[in-house]
Amino acid sequence: MxxxxxxxxxxxxxxxxxxxxxxxxxxxxxxxxxxxxxxxxxxxxxxxxxxxxxxxxxxxxxxxxxxxxxxxxxxxxxxxxxxxxxxxxxxxxxxxxxxxxxxxxxxxxxxxxxxxxxxxxxxxxxxxxxxxxxxxxxxxxxxxxxxxxxxKQFMCINNFNFTPISQNEKEGIKEYLKMSSLHISNIANIQFYKVLFSHVISLVKKRKVFIMNGEAFVPEGEIAFVFxxxxxxxxxxxxxxxxxxxxxxxxxxxxxxxxxxxxxxxHIENTILVQDREIQQCVSLDRLDTLSETSYPLCMRVLHKALRKNHHLTHGGRIQYCLFLKGIGISLSDVMNLWKSEFTKIMDEAIFNKEHSYQVRFAFGQEGSRRDYQPFTCLKIMESIVGPRDYHGCPFKHMLQDILEDELIDCGFNALERLTIMNLSKDGQYSAACNKYYEIKHNCFNDTLFKHPNIYFNESVKHHTSYHGLNLETEDAY
The missing domain is CATH 1.20.930 (Transcription Elongation Factor S-II; Chain A)
Structure with missing residues (x-):
């Protein structure tokens, strides 16, 4: 047994x-x-x-x-x-x-x-x-x-003493209820509850409830905003x-x-798509240069910098960076515009359209098998095959030490900070090196090693927008 x-x-x-x-x-x-x-x-x-x-x-x-x-x-x-x-x-x-x-x-x-x-x-x-x-x-x-x-039973069982208003009380304030509940067509047949206004701040912000004497009159269809x-x-x-x-x-x-x-x-690393309003508000094509400096992990910062400098990335770099951009919420049209604006500085637009646009659409599931390709995990990036002309892969694993040090200097790290990261890299502790990079960049302690560059990005944006702990106001609708 x-x-x-x-x-x-x-x-x-x-x-x-x-x-x-x-x-x-x-x-x-x-x-x-x-x-x-x-x-x-x-x-x-x-x-x-x-x-x-x-x-x-x-x-x-x-x-x-x-x-x-x-x-x-x-x-x-x-x-x-x-x-x-x-x-x-x-x-x-x-x-x-x-x-x-x-x-x-x-x-x-x-x-x-x-x-x-x-x-x-x-x-x-x-x-x-x-x-x-x-x-x-x-x-x-x-x-x-x-x-x-x-x-009603749920409220009773859980001791929520919200008072349903009587028909007489409703008649007395009917015009105010209509003004605050424009989406409700038949006020007479709707039950309203009196709730302390502090319990429905989100409704108050949207001006969707009538308030009198510190109490909000919440229609039954909106009572979920309380619970x-x-x-x-x-x-x-x-x-x-x-x-x-x-x-x-x-x-x-x-x-x-x-x-x-x-x-x-x-497996949270398999579902990376943007969910938080803080991130959605921060991400746009014209902010990528700034975000690459503040919130990109080093692997993506290197790719972005190479794209801006060389106006080109090899196949592995294009796929790795394209999926990362998809994961942080950049649309297909914006990614295509980014690629075209850079690549056409060294090639004709016709060549770009013929040789490179298909790959971008493919990564977004618009060509070929039309699969919903997800951004690469850190493990997949570490397993990349990297050649001498490539910028993709994990810098802490694939870069020569002198080149890695140059990148860290470019990030503004001092000698001791660079030494700490490079020692972890030499010891094969690539995730720990990336985590130390994050801690130094953000002047904080991070007790969980990153397994995905998009998780790194999300956490960085939240950090920079003063996102701490669990935010009670991030859910859409309520």
Whole structure:
């Protein structure tokens, strides 16, 4: 018989039944799970949740112009296709109309898998941020499924004392409600809730709610603006407890083995496309020269500088840099303009169109097999074959030491800083050398080695825009 994992609720009396613990299909995950579970089931439900979160990210990136409800529909379709039916049913749930044993079982598995994965990512800043983003999106999409009764039950279960206004009160302020809710055609049939204005700052900023005596009158269709920020704050505050939970299990090989496998299954380096408003606002074709100085890893800085100086890159450099630009959010048309403006300084436009434009379109999935090619990881870049005329590859691995030192001098590094980086490079610690390069450039400590140049770029831009920790206001829509 396989061993069981035990969870203990940190309160004096455990609830009498699981039905009391899981009365609703949507949860805030505020309490520690209790009871027992087989270790193979524990691993299985966590792996399933990782698949769900990966799909959430993929759909978010592919359907940026879709509404929350449309993305949720796309997710449910993919979940059924993958055979993850129980999560599909949870996401489509209108609230808590059913309380069968199967309903309770599915809700408990949802609770446990979230709780365990929170501990899995607790010590890795990048994976923690990834988990935070996907869980927030998942909560948002699930909330969009709730009907009015489901929302009321959710508020009651979680002790949200938001007061629905009476018809008489609504009549008294009807004109103000119409002015603040222009997108709502029938005010009379819409329920409004009184909420402290500080709970819906995003709605206040957009002037989408009427405020009186410090209270905002929020229409039922916008009530998610209250709960999503609450979910974010709750999740962030629980990460510290998750760190302690994982630390307390370091001596239990059963759990450390499961946690290690789960953490290794979170491949954030494979989904690099731009997601943060801070990055989107900073990236444009006319800012590449500045960004290459401030936020490019050295491998991309070298390529950009060579392109500007020589007006040409060999095949390997074109592919490596083109995919990097795609990953930071530069459009196909802008990348094509960049390539054409440089290459046509040493060749006719006809030659460029004939010999080089196809390759750019190919990298963006517009020619050939039309695959969605992703930017190269650091490992792939280190494995590049580099010739004497090439500028691609990893500078810390492929450059001669005197040339590497010249590049570091060009970056403004002093003798001691250069020596530190070059010693790591000589010892074959290429990722550590790149990390030290980042720390010196940004005057900070970075405890996680970069595995992808686009992750390096994202972190650098966030650093320069005073992005620290988990930003509660970066999600679109809420």
């Amino acid at each position: 396989l061993p069981k994992a035990k969870f203990q609720v940190p309160i004096e009396c455990s609830p009498k039944t699981l039905g009391d613990v899981y009365p609703h299909d949507l949860q805030l995950y505020q309490n520690v799970p209790f009871g027992e579970i087989m270790l193979d089931e524990l691993q299985e439900i966590c792996e399933t949740r990782l698949k769900v979160l990966t799909l959430v990210e993929r759909i978010h990136l592919q359907k940026l112009k879709m509404s929350v409800s449309q993305r949720k529909v796309a997710l449910v379709k993919e979940l059924y296709k993958e055979g993850i039916d129980e999560f599909a049913r949870l996401i489509n749930s209108s609230g808590c109309t059913s309380h069968t044993e199967e309903d309770i079982r599915v809700r408990r598995r949802d609770h446990i898998s979230h709780f365990v994965l929170r501990s899995v990512v607790a010590f890795n800043a990048l994976k923690k941020r990834w988990f935070f983003k996907q869980e927030t999106r998942l909560f948002k999409w699930r909330f969009s499924s709730l009907n009015n009764e489901g929302i 999503v920020p609450y979910f974010k704050r709750n999740l962030i505050s629980n990460f510290e407890a998750a760190r302690e939970d994982r630390a307390n299990l370091y001596n239990d090989e059963r759990f450390t083995h499961i946690f290690t496998n789960l953490e290794n299954n979170i």
